[in-house]
Amino acid sequence: MFREDIIIHIFSGWRSFLRKCLFRVLRVGPIPSHIAVIMDGNRRYAKKKKIDDMTGYDAGALALLHLIIYCMELGVKYVTAYAFSIDNFRRHPEEVQKIMDLTMESVMLLTWISKLRSVRVHFAGNLQLLSADIQDAAKRLMESTAGYNNFVLTICICYTCSDEILHAVEESCKEKWDDGIGIMGYDKGNDYERLIKVVDIEKHMYMATAPDPDILIRTGGEYRLSNFLVWQSSCCHLSSLGTVWPEFGVFHLVWVVLDFQQNYRYFAKKKLQL
Numbered sequence: 001m002f003r004e005d006i007i008i009h010i011f012s013g014w015r016s017f018l019r020k021c022l023f024r025v026l027r028v029g030p031i032p033s034h035i036a037v038i039m040d041g042n043r044r045y046a047k048k049k050k051i052d053d054m055t056g057y058d059a060g061a062l063a064l065l066h067l068i069i070y071c072m073e074l075g076v077k078y079v080t081a082y083a084f085s086i087d088n089f090r091r092h093p094e095e096v097q098k099i100m101d102l103t104m105e106s107v108m109l110l111t112w113i114s115k116l117r118s119v120r121v122h123f124a125g126n127l128q129l130l131s132a133d134i135q136d137a138a139k140r141l142m143e144s145t146a147g148y149n150n151f152v153l154t155i156c157i158c159y160t161c162s163d164e165i166l167h168a169v170e171e172s173c174k175e176k177w178d179d180g181i182g183i184m185g186y187d188k189g190n191d192y193e194r195l196i197k198v199v200d201i202e203k204h205m206y207m208a209t210a211p212d213p214d215i216l217i218r219t220g221g222e223y224r225l226s227n228f229l230v231w232q233s234s235c236c237h238l239s240s241l242g243t244v245w246p247e248f249g250v251f252h253l254v255w256v257v258l259d260f261q262q263n264y265r266y267f268a269k270k271k272l273q274l
């Protein structure tokens with residue numbers, strides 16, 4: 001599905017020139033540092049186009065690739081995509097297999113892009129639930145790109161935020177236990193002293209490699225977080241778009257960033273109050 005000439009096409013030509021002009025105008029305002037996406041509506045897109053669901057997912061992966069390139073050009077440093085939730089294992093095995101095959105293909109393509117553009121790729125989630133070959137490929141890609149800091153792409157796979165929190169709590173307890181500190185807080189006069197702090201939990205989150213998102217986009221017209229970055233999104237700008245994910249394009253991105261810029265003062269103030 002992916003070919004290197006597709007990427008070269010996106011980077012070059014008059015479209016790229018117009019996009020860069022548009023982005024230059026957008027950069028007059030504050031640019032989000034981190035954009036997260038719930039890529040919903042791939043099967044609805046397939047139905048609409050009368051193609052099979054699997055081709056719909058391919059189109060979704062291509063839309064993600066476009067978003068990554070636009071974000072790099074715009075100056076957004078972190079992009080996080082919800083590729084596969086732990087709950088998605090309940091889908092038809094053939095569909096699960098297709099998304100896994102797509103993940104493997106994406107790992108190959110990302111290996112190429114990461115070298116070309118110094119992209120750090122991080123897979124966030126319960127990776128033990130992946131097959132051994134995908135786990136190996138993902139780990140190799142994470143290790144080989146760990147030194148890059150131009151741009152950080154996080155693919156949330158076998159992910160739910162509740163699983164992430166459980167994992168982080170477990171790791172924090174283990175750490176405190178090993179240090180002989182204990183995990184239960186105690187009364188300290190009128191105060192209650194916690195032995196496990198928020199920073200301990202955050203250190204062990206799968207998403208510890210990125211700051212909290214500034215914008216969380218969900219396509220497909222839904223208003224749910226579906227267990228995605230629930231801990232990290234308390235101060236972020238939520239944007240629900242009616243468009244299905246494979247149709248997400250540069251104008252949707254511009255619209256969302258303009259909306260974020262309009263509300264920026266509010267979010268910046270909220271963050272400072274925390």
Ligand SMILES: CC(C)=CCC/C(C)=C/CC/C(C)=C/COP(=O)(O)OP(=O)(O)O
Pocket residue numbers: 039040041042043044045057059060061064082083084085088099102103106155220
């Ligand atoms: C890099 C990488 C691994 C890319 C993954 C590609 C990709 C687009 C994954 C989406 C997975 C998914 C379950 C989306 C939900 O849409 P849905 O199909 O449930 O949409 P619907 O609401 O129309 O049913």
